[in-house]
Amino acid sequence: MTSSTRRRTVLGALLTGGLLAAAPTLPTSERSPGPPPHPAKPGARRTGTLFLGTYTSTTPGGTGIGVASYDAATGGITSRTVVMGVENPSYLAAHPDGRTLYAVDEQQNGGVTAVALAADGGFRVLGSQPTGGAGPCHLSVHPGGRWLLSANYTSGSVAVHPLAADGSVGERTDLVAHTAPAPGPGQEGPHAHQIVTAPAGGHVLAVDLGNDTVYTYRLDEDRGTLEQLSYAALRPGAGPRHLTFHPDGRHAYLACELDNTVVVCGYDPATGTLAPGAPQSTGTGAGTSYPAQLLVTGDGRFAYLANRGHNSLTRYAVENGGAALRLLDTVPVGGDFPRHTAFSPDGALLFAANQRSGTVTAFRVDADSGALSPAGRPFPAPAAVCVLPV
Numbered sequence: 001m002t003s004s005t006r007r008r009t010v011l012g013a014l015l016t017g018g019l020l021a022a023a024p025t026l027p028t029s030e031r032s033p034g035p036p037p038h039p040a041k042p043g044a045r046r047t048g049t050l051f052l053g054t055y056t057s058t059t060p061g062g063t064g065i066g067v068a069s070y071d072a073a074t075g076g077i078t079s080r081t082v083v084m085g086v087e088n089p090s091y092l093a094a095h096p097d098g099r100t101l102y103a104v105d106e107q108q109n110g111g112v113t114a115v116a117l118a119a120d121g122g123f124r125v126l127g128s129q130p131t132g133g134a135g136p137c138h139l140s141v142h143p144g145g146r147w148l149l150s151a152n153y154t155s156g157s158v159a160v161h162p163l164a165a166d167g168s169v170g171e172r173t174d175l176v177a178h179t180a181p182a183p184g185p186g187q188e189g190p191h192a193h194q195i196v197t198a199p200a201g202g203h204v205l206a207v208d209l210g211n212d213t214v215y216t217y218r219l220d221e222d223r224g225t226l227e228q229l230s231y232a233a234l235r236p237g238a239g240p241r242h243l244t245f246h247p248d249g250r251h252a253y254l255a256c257e258l259d260n261t262v263v264v265c266g267y268d269p270a271t272g273t274l275a276p277g278a279p280q281s282t283g284t285g286a287g288t289s290y291p292a293q294l295l296v297t298g299d300g301r302f303a304y305l306a307n308r309g310h311n312s313l314t315r316y317a318v319e320n321g322g323a324a325l326r327l328l329d330t331v332p333v334g335g336d337f338p339r340h341t342a343f344s345p346d347g348a349l350l351f352a353a354n355q356r357s358g359t360v361t362a363f364r365v366d367a368d369s370g371a372l373s374p375a376g377r378p379f380p381a382p383a384a385v386c387v388l389p390v
Contacts (some may be wrong), residue, residue, distance in 0.1 A: 046072045048344060049080075050351065051101060052360065053092045053386025060358060060382040065089045065103060065115065067123075068360075068379065070389065075349055075362035075375025085125045086113045091138050091340075092388045096145045100126070100167030101388075103139075104150060110136035112150050112161060114169045126168040131159040132175040138194045142204075147173075147224055149195045151206060156190025158206045158217075160224045173224030176217070184212040184258075185237045193241050199249035203229070203272030209239045209257060214265075216272040232274040234263065242293035247300040251322035255291040255305060260284065262294065262305060262316075264325055283330045284310035292339055298347050302370030306338040306352060313338070313352070313363070315370055331372050334361040339385040349375060353384040360384055 048070050054062025065083040070076065089103035098117070105111035110133050114126040133152025140149050141163070148161040148169055157177040162170040178190035191210035197219075198205060204217045204226065212234040217226040234240050239258025245267070246252065252274065254263040261279035268275075282291050282305055289309035296303045296318065303325055305314040311333050316325040335354025342351050343365070350363045350372060359378040366373070 048072055049390050050077060050360065051092050051094075051388040051390070052353065052381050052384050053089050053103065053340070053388070054381070055088050055090060055106070055355075055383040055385060056086075057088055057107070058383050062089075062381070062383045065092065065101070066381055066384070068381075070344070070349070070351075070362065071376070072344060072346070072349065075364065077360060077362065077376060077379035079379075081123075083115055083123045083125070086115075086128075089113070090385045091136075092386050093140050094388065094390065095141050095163070095167055096143060098390075100163075102141065102148060102169070104131075104136040106135055106137055106153075108134050108154070110134055110150075110152055110154075112136065112139055112148060112159075112169055114163075114167050116167055126166070129161055129169045129171060131161075132172055133157045133159065133192075138192075140196050142197055142219060142221075143201050144221060146221065147219065149197070149204060149219075151192040151195045153191050153193055153209075156192050156208060156210055158192050158195050158215075158226065160219070160226060162224055174226050176226050176228070178206070178208050178211055178213070178215065181211055181213060181231075181233065183210045184239070187211075194243060196243060196245075198267065198269065198272065199245050199247070200269040202269065205243060205272070205274065207240050207243050207254070209241055212236055212238050212240060214240060214243060214254070214274050214276075216274060218272070229272050230274075232265070232276055234276055235259070235279065238263070238279065241291065244294040244296055244303075246296055246318065246322035247298060248322050253294045253296070253303060253325065255293050257290050257292070258288065260288050260291060262291065262325065264323065266323070280325065281327060282307055282310075283314045283327050284312060293341060295341055295343060295350065297343075297365070297370065302365075304341065304350065304372070306333070306341045308337045308339065308355075311336055311338065311354075313341070313350075313372060315372065317370070328370070331363075334374060334378055335359040340387055342387050342389055344389045349389070351387045351389055353381070353387040354378075355383060355385050358382040358384060360387055 052066030135154030
């Protein structure tokens with residue numbers, strides 16, 4: 001059983017009340033979430049849970065973290081409940097052991113919140129901690145499970161928090177502001193949009209839309225501090241938003257929000273150095289379509305880009321061992337402004353959170369061709385901006 005399969009199995013058991021006692025603690029080397037398997041394995045679970053990140057401060061808006069069920073065969077989604085007590089939980093991440101859910105509190109005085117996932121299917125908010133910045137829009141759990149990383153969009157900084165044995169968040173151990181290089185054209189300052197650990201686990205990368213830059217850090221796993229090692233500059237005005245690694249760990253793909261492009265990058269796991277290539281088309285035509293993010297199938301053969309302005313999903317064939325993307329087609333997303341997408345654990349479904357239409361749409365992923373076909377009906381979810389299937 002792979003570490004990613006183990007993590008999803010534990011989390012699924014928690015949500016259905018099937019875990020009896022404490023789950024075994026995984027060694028650090030086995031805790032990386034990894035990519036979802038693809039194609040779907042025989043005997044995969046027929047139902048799953050969707051956690052939905054929302055904006056609670058908009059009208060219409062959400063009321064907290066949405067919890068829904070989905071049918072793995074049909075893609076149909078049904079509502080279950082809402083986890084209250086978190087303001088603007090616009091991005092979500094699960095702990096590798098499957099016992100805790102984390103959410104950003106995207107507001108001026110930004111924070112991160114932990115939610116315990118009880119064995120009986122219930123939820124309990126464990127508490128929040130300030131990130132030290134404004135407008136946190138992304139967070140991730142370091143594969144070792146001891147540190148929570150977050151990106152403050154408005155203030156252009158990244159933060160580190162320790163995680164206790166019960167999953168709760170401790171006081172911040174580091175805050176790093178992106179002061180150099182200078183902001184890109186039309187930007188008033190840095191805008192950290194993502195922070196993620198590379199597949200090998202040795203480096204942490206932060207994507208800054210305002211500085212047109214991706215920073216590489218080393219995380220001190222004893223002290224919870226970040227040391228900047230290098231940075232990769234994109235062309236001025238690119239607006240890099242989201243970095244997605246290929247399963248080989250030697251290539252990554254950037255969705256660039258402002259110039260409507262994607263960029264294939266080489267990545268050196270030994271040094272953490274990212275080498276961006278030439279920008280290429282999103283398949284959406286002229287103008288800005290605000291690309292949101294890319295997904296890569298677990299077998300590394302296909303990639304999908306969410307285009308918010310074009311309201312579409314672009315399909316690419318991954319070629320040359322991950323070093324190239326070949327545009328295949330675009331399909332309508334079935335909603336308005338697809339802010340975030342995610343695969344089901346078995347890789348057979350792709351979900352899209354459509355912010356402006358307040359819906360989540362689902363697609364079947366053909367294991368041979370990578371083609372997408374609509375599954376189920378659009379699910380109403382006011383101000384849905386993140387979808388986390390388990």
